[in-house]
Amino acid sequence: MERLQDPKILALPHPVRMDAALGHAFDTEVFANLGLLEDLRPSLTDESVTTEWLINALPGLNALALVHLGMPASVNMGTFILMLTRARLRAHGDPILAVTPALQALLAETDLVSGLPARFFRCPHPLAYIAFPRPSDLRVPNQVSGLHELEGVYVGTYSVPPHHALHHKDGRNRALQLDPDKPTRVVELVLTGSPVGKKNALDDASQDLVLFIQDEDECLSTLLERHLTYFQRPEIYEVPGMRPANPEEVQLVRPMVLALAKVLLYLNLADAEQARIDERDALERKYRRYGKLTAARRAKLEATYNRTLLGPNSVPDAGAGATLHARDEAKNRIRPHWKRGHFKRIRFGERLSQSRLQWIQPYLVHKAEVFATVKTRASAER
Structure with missing residues (x-):
């Protein structure tokens, strides 16, 4: 299909690219064709239903997930979780937050000092896709197609009550220092790698990471390191479809998670710069005036998206003290x-x-x- 090779489609962020490349909402169509969508729909926007619990609780979904176990890296459990996360984002109205190149440059030169509490690692939406500017030095690994440039991260937040089924795994509780008697804020991250430079628009990559937060005052850096260590340990096998990450993968994931942490910290600032761009809505209104939506117009509409720009448009000027020596x-x-x-x-x-x-x-x-x-x-x- 010609659109799979279109450079403009290849450069789109994951949620938009999938619709533009395939010409339809692949994720929800899969669940609809398998007769799962009606049972699944109420849970897609439920802020108390984590992805792990949803896969285990919905019989048909569990069977579908098990099919992906043992499949090649290009079509495995990670692909299934990515598809499910995409469906959940759609149900939330596709909130996309795009980091400006200027903000990315500023955050790259900002230290994540110790002592910052985990409460600041929080997205303002229950589920959102945070798109990073490119080019980027950060890479998402794929066992088949190699390294992919980071394009963005799905960030989902869920509230889990005490004695929830998620806390029935003793190995994970010990490794992550979780108390089953306490409520938990679960943050699910799905990092996506761009297909630019690969075979086609569907040749991407993804990496999953789940954070369990019970002490909102705990040092954010300590929390992140504990979870990154856990994902290299045998206890990870307690979760179906998961395997211990090798040290090389963790070394790649760590800077991506730290980059995301800085973006979320920025979003917690009272004066964070945000600008809404409703590009898709404007184009849709324009086409409605023309009457019939042609195939060409539909394709262009699918490659256009609404988003919120995060950060300034340019880096600040030098401050006091950045002066030239008068002599020589x-x-x-x-x-x-x-x-x-x-x-x-x-x-x-x-x-x-x-x-x-x-x-x-x-x-x-x-x-x-x-x-x-x-x-x-x-x-x-x-």
């Missing part, structure tokens, strides 16, 4: 460089019982010189 400017000139930033927790209120997050933003010293060099190089190449 050529010899002592401060070269362009980043002043690193960091997040910090600010306590306030009676007996400092409340806290908020503050971002000490990085800035690029001599930004104008950097971009002048880039412009000069680009002009020379033309």
Whole structure:
């Protein structure tokens, strides 16, 4: 199919690309054709139903999941979880949060310091897809097709009461220090890798990671490391379809999770910049005025999507202190460089019982010189 090779479709974020490449909602059609959709539909937006519990509780879905066990890496349990997560995002109205290149650059130069509480690792939507700008140095592994450039992460949040079935696995409880008598906030992450540079628009990659949070004041870095360690241990076999990750995979996943953590921390800021772009809605209104929706217009509509842009459009100018030496400017000139930033927790209120997050933003010293060099190089190449 020609659209599977279309560079514009290859570059789309996962939720949009799948619909555009196939021309239909593949995930929900699969469940509908198997007679599962009506039973599945109420759970798709239920914030107390985790994916693991859903697979085990819905008989038909459990049988379908078991079919994927033992299949090749290109069509395995990870693929099934990705398909189910895509269906859940659709049921939530497809909220997509797109990180601007400027914010990505700033966060890359921001330290995730210890002491930040896990409560700040939180998405404002029950389920959302966070799209990262490209190019990116982060890679999602696929056992068959190799490394794929990170394109985004599905982030789902679920509230689990005490004595839930998820806590019936003693090995996992011990490894993750979980108390079955306490409520749990479960954060499900599905990282997706782009098909750009691969065979076609369906040749992508995914990696799953689930975080169990019971102490919202626990250090976020400690929590992440404990979970990344757990996913390399034999206890992971207690969960059907899961296998211990090899150290190489964990080394790839760790920076992706840390990059996501910075985005979520940014979203927790009171002054986080967000701009809504309803591109698909605008195009749909335009086509309605024309009357009949032709195949060409439908294809263009499927490749267009609504999103919320996160972050500024440009990096900030250099702050105080980023100056040139007056003497011997050529010899002592401060070269362009980043002043690193960091997040910090600010306590306030009676007996400092409340806290908020503050971002000490990085800035690029001599930004104008950097971009002048880039412009000069680009002009020379033309």
